[in-house]
Amino acid sequence: MKLSIENKGIVDNLERWYKSFLNNLKSLSYSKNTIYLYSRTINNFIEYMREFDEEVTMDRISSIYFTGFLSFMEDLAAKRGVKQNRGYYLSKSTKQAYIKALKNFFEFISDNNDELFSYYRLLKNVKITDSSSREDKIKHFNENEIEALINQLEVNRSKAKSSHSSYLANRNSLLIKLLLYAGLRISEALDLRPKDIIPPIKEGEMWVIKVYGKGGKYQDAFLMDNLINEEFDILLENTDCKDDGWLFKTSYNNQLDRHNAFRIVSNIYKQAGISKKGLHALRHTLGMRLTKRDVNPLVIQRVLRHSSLATTAVYAKAEKEDVQKGLGKI
Incomplete structure (x- = not known):
């Protein structure tokens, strides 16, 4: 059954979509390792997005929140005592795995919401090579x-x-x-x-x-x-x-x-x-x-x-x- 994108705080909606996405993965017989990786990534993403719950709705999310999530995960890795490699706590392959999980999650939302709202164009521009340099403008007053x-x-x-x-x-x-x-x-x-x-x-x-x-x-x-x-x-x-x-x-x-x-x-x-x-x-x-x-x-x-x-x-x-x-x- 398709779910609607509700125009309210993003965390409640992400949690609701996550449950449907997880059930979909299990129905399609994804491996336990894949389900675990996707589940952990999306749960961490939801925790990261709690900071922005009041300013972002499902139809207003932009690439800065994906690249910002990678910084958030870098910070968590540092706190766990992970050793740096070339100045980073997370390897490029690990970051790619996180982005792949998020892309699959938001592609699932794109394919199943009643409003036909699509994230495909947004996801196309989210690449690991841009994660350290892409910086979106934060709306503030001069x-x-x-x-x-x-x-x-x-x-x-x-x-x-x-x-x-x-x-x-x-x-x-x-x-x-x-x-x-x-x-x-x-x-x-x-x-x-x-x-x-x-x-x-x-x-x-x-x-x-x-x-x-x-x-x-x-x-x-x-x-x-x-x-x-x-x-x-x-x-x-x-x-x-x-x-x-x-x-x-x-x-x-x-x-x-x-x-x-x-x-x-x-x-x-x-x-x-x-x-x-x-x-x-x-x-x-x-x-x-x-x-x-x-x-x-x-x-x-x-x-x-x-x-x-x-x-x-x-x-x-x-x-x-x-x-x-x-x-x-x-």
Whole structure:
């Protein structure tokens, strides 16, 4: 029976397709070794994709996630103590085996989804010889766009006259700043309660934000002082904003959901004259800004709470692309 590609987070869909793919391999009497290799590869790929669950859907996956997966597996091999060969922990044949497994998996999806969506063109361009040099552009905001966005938030706050409009303007400003300056994922931000945000004891120290992150674990995100002070105070003045209630709410006092958050933020982008779209681009912007300022990748990994350094390395690869583009003008 054919399965539909659902336009939502990618991990649930990958897990659903994986079960069908595995049953298909068994029905076709594939060898135990082949089934084991494919199963292990796809399970590792799903774990890698958890980091991007909020920004990628099944119809939006690109080659960067395949090459990034190889870096992820390199990192795992290093942690297991595998010895390097010519500067790599994984051999070319091992990488080819991983790519072959993923290609067969996505070809199966191409042949069996109701929407007739095909990955064949994408898979054609995924080659081991390109894995170390292919670098796709990460969507993020440049400094001019950041300035325009922050200015627009201040304009909206200053124009708010009633207490209700002031709450909404400051709510929107706080939401955007938590993604932009603390690197929160949108799901983490929308699940915040006032008690999860801990202001600094002394001026100049960092704010601590308790987030329920990936893997079902609470993590600490950090934010420099004097970035959200006014917005947070105004939200706390809202009589319905209790410690155990939702921090981000609608006009009807319900928890703000992702769909409405996307619509609100997209409208603010438009007001600021920014053509880019998406909520995760704000988090990417923090990663790119830290990389451009030569911050240690281990620190960036800690700030963005990546489970693997290979995920953080994506920002360094994107920065290398900018360097190459700049040198090309000389």
